[in-house]
Each structure stands twice: as C-alpha cells, then as structure tokens.
Amino acid sequence: MDFGIRTYFDMFQKMEDTFKFCAECKKLPDALPDPRSLRRCKRCQNVYYCNSECQRANWPVHKKLCKKLKLVALDRLVEWLVFTGDIPFPTATWTKRIQEVKSWDDWFSMQEHLEEKLSSILTGHYMNILWANVGKPKPEEGELLESIKRLTTDFQSKPITIGMALHAFGIDLYTKPVTVHIVGASHIETLNTRVTDYDELTRVFPGHQGIEVVMVGVNVVDGPIMRPPLTAFGPRGRVYLSSYKALYPDFWESQVETHQAARPDLVVGFHPGLHACLDVMEGWLPTLLLLRDYKIPTLFTIYNEQELKYSLKILTELETQITGYGANPFTSLKPEQVYSNPNKSPIYCSAYYITCYGLAGTLDEPDLGRLDGAEDKGE
Numbered sequence: 001m002d003f004g005i006r007t008y009f010d011m012f013q014k015m016e017d018t019f020k021f022c023a024e025c026k027k028l029p030d031a032l033p034d035p036r037s038l039r040r041c042k043r044c045q046n047v048y049y050c051n052s053e054c055q056r057a058n059w060p061v062h063k064k065l066c067k068k069l070k071l072v073a074l075d076r077l078v079e080w081l082v083f084t085g086d087i088p089f090p091t092a093t094w095t096k097r098i099q100e101v102k103s104w105d106d107w108f109s110m111q112e113h114l115e116e117k118l119s120s121i122l123t124g125h126y127m128n129i130l131w132a133n134v135g136k137p138k139p140e141e142g143e144l145l146e147s148i149k150r151l152t153t154d155f156q157s158k159p160i161t162i163g164m165a166l167h168a169f170g171i172d173l174y175t176k177p178v179t180v181h182i183v184g185a186s187h188i189e190t191l192n193t194r195v196t197d198y199d200e201l202t203r204v205f206p207g208h209q210g211i212e213v214v215m216v217g218v219n220v221v222d223g224p225i226m227r228p229p230l231t232a233f234g235p236r237g238r239v240y241l242s243s244y245k246a247l248y249p250d251f252w253e254s255q256v257e258t259h260q261a262a263r264p265d266l267v268v269g270f271h272p273g274l275h276a277c278l279d280v281m282e283g284w285l286p287t288l289l290l291l292r293d294y295k296i297p298t299l300f301t302i303y304n305e306q307e308l309k310y311s312l313k314i315l316t317e318l319e320t321q322i323t324g325y326g327a328n329p330f331t332s333l334k335p336e337q338v339y340s341n342p343n344k345s346p347i348y349c350s351a352y353y354i355t356c357y358g359l360a361g362t363l364d365e366p367d368l369g370r371l372d373g374a375e376d377k378g379e
C-alpha cells in the first residue's frame with residue numbers, strides 16, 4: 001500500500017482527471033489552447049469550466065446543485081478509505097431485532113463507541129495522506145465526519161438491504177443455512193470485493209446457521225471471492241461469499257440444476273436497469289421468467305422513482321406477483337453525480353426497491369416482501 005508520496009499525488013490527479021471537462025460546453029482539457037486554464041468551481045470543488053464565460057453561462061443551472069455536488073466531490077475522495085480498509089469501521093452485533101431497526105439513525109445508534117471509531121478514521125494515516133496529496137483544501141472536521149458516515153451507509157446498504165429482504169419474506173435463518181444469489185453482478189460490484197464484505201449479515205442475524213451469498217454475472221471480476229458456490233451446508237454463523245461468471249439462467253442450468261450450487265432462498269438484483277431499454281429487457285427476460293416460475297423470493301433495487309414506475313410496469317406485464325415496493329430505508333446516502341452531466345440531480349444506490357414472488361394472483365398475503373420502515377409510494 002505504501003507507494004511514495006509522489007505516486008499518491010499522481011493517483012489522486014488521475015482520479016480527478018476523469019471529471020475534468022467543461023460543464024458548460026463539454027470541452028476536454030486537450031481541446032483548450034492551454035489545458036491548465038481549466039478552472040474549478042471554488043464552492044463545490046467539483047465541476048470545471050474552460051473560462052469565466054462558460055462558468056457564468058452555467059451558473060443559473062449549476063447553482064441549484066452546487067451544494068450537493070460539493071458532497072459528491074468530497075465523497076469520491078474519501079471513498080479511497082474504503083479501498084484502504086478504514087471504512088467500514090468494525091461494526092457491532094445488532095442489539096435490536098431487525099423489525100425495530102427502521103433507519104440509518106437506528107443503525108448508527110447501535111454502534112458503540114461510534115465517536116471514537118469515526119475520529120480514529122478522521123485522524124488516521126490514510127486520511128492524512130489523502131489531504132496532503134489531493135490538491136484541494138481540507139474540509140472542516142464536521143464535513144469529513146458526515147462524509148465517512150455517508151460512505152459507511154454506501155458500503156453497508158447492500159448487506160442490510162439483503163437482511164431486510166430475508167426478514168420481509170419470512171425466511172428462517174436459524175434452523176438451516178440460507179443461500180442468496182446476487183444476479184447481474186457487475187464488474188464494479190465485484191472489483192476489489194473482499195470475502196468479508198457481506199459480514200454485516202452475521203451481525204444482523206447473530207446465531208444464524210450460515211449465509212451463502214453468490215454473486216452471478218457475466219462481468220464478475222476474478223479475485224478472492226471467485227470460488228465455487230457451496231453445495232450443501234453453509235458455514236454456521238458465518239457468511240460465505242463467492243462469485244460465478246455466467247448469465248444467471250446458464251448458472252442455474254449448469255450449477256443449480258446439477259446440485260453443484262444450492263437453490264437460492266432469495267435472489268437480489270442491485271440496479272438491474274429493467275426500465276432502460278428493450279435490449280436490457282431482453283437480456284433480463286429469461287432470468288425474470290425463471291425467478292417467477294420457480295417461485296424464488298426476489299428483490300430488485302432501483303435508483304429513482306421514474307425507474308421504479310417502469311420496472312413495476314415491466315414486472316406486472318410479465319404477470320409477476322409484486323409483493324412490495326417503495327423507498328428503501330437502507331438506501332445509500334452517498335450522492336453520485338450523473339457522470340456526463342454533473343448538473344443533473346445526483347442519484348443514490350438502492351434508493352427504491354421492489355419485491356416479487358411467483359406468478360400474479362397466486363398469493364393472498366399482500367404484506368409478504370414489504371421492507372420494514374419502508375414508505376409505501378401508494379398504489
């Protein structure tokens with residue numbers, strides 16, 4: 001990890017380079033007579049302009065998002081501490097039952113010595129390296145603490161959302177091991193993934209009989225979690241994370257049907273993008289039909305309300321039984337900018353969810369699959 005100081009400086013420059021284009025006319029630095037003349041908005045330290053005319057022209061649009069984009073720019077730097085291992089901090093076994101934990105505030109309130117843990121990240125080795133090399137002014141302590149907390153929610157959002165779904169479907173984790181498949185796992189989701197990344201599930205359900213999480217997708221990255229799925233009993237009281245490079249229906253046929261992988265108790269898709277276009281839909285169709293016909297409890301997460309609406313429509317057209325949907329109480333709180341257009345409202349990972357189960361009209365328990373604490377968006 002310890003590269004020379006110069007290397008850290010270059011690394012942060014390189015990370016920032018991706019965002020260096022004029023927010024108004026979209027020119028890249030190379031297209032300017034002097035690439036160094038690109039100026040940055042001083043308030044947010046996020047967006048760039050090729051000159052003051054572009055900056056002035058952009059201000060009426062940018063001013064509405066400048067404050068939020070400041071958080072975005074901060075979080076994408078502090079996110080480096082996830083890579084170094086400072087985030088997440090060691091978390092506590094849940095002292096409340098899952099149905100009593102309804103928000104991130106509830107979750108943070110269960111973390112003993114939270115102040116000390118946060119302040120040790122704040123004053124840690126890598127935080128110092130970051131601000132010594134990044135070429136941006138160091139924000140106030142309070143802003144950094146909030147950023148660490150947002151990145152913590154970003155990291156823990158996935159395991160906790162899975163925990164909420166296991167609970168919502170009434171899946172029993174105490175009499176037998178449970179298997180969860182993450183479908184459509186992407187390159188970015190599996191890059192740098194560590195075998196411990198879903199360990200929060202053990203702290204949600206202390207004393208469980210073993211939880212296996214298999215990430216399946218054509219773009220999963222080779223790494224420490226690339227190992228065979230389990231065929232039978234999971235490691236009691238522990239989370240076993242693995243990944244498998246294949247389309248889900250192929251994985252099902254070659255691994256699940258042949259009993260080389262356990263049949264899932266729950267399937268989760270983070271941002272499958274069902275709404276996006278016909279192509280994507282066609283890609284997902286065999287998986288959606290498989291999950292429906294085999295009656296696998298399923299949860300999808302979605303970025304925004306618009307996509308939620310479209311996704312619901314698609315699932316309804318496929319006659320899938322929708323058992324719950326709405327705002328996810330355990331959404332990531334880290335804002336992410338729409339890369340090509342920084343002046344669009346930032347998005348949040350897993351902001352909304354849909355749960356579904358089997359074929360429509362075959363179930364008379366409408367509350368199955370509703371996440372506790374979730375706000376219903378109405379019919």
Ligand SMILES: [Zn+2]
Pocket residue numbers: 022023024025026027049050051054
């Ligand atoms: Zn410009």
Ligand SMILES: [Zn+2]
Pocket residue numbers: 041042043044045046047062066067069
């Ligand atoms: Zn700004």
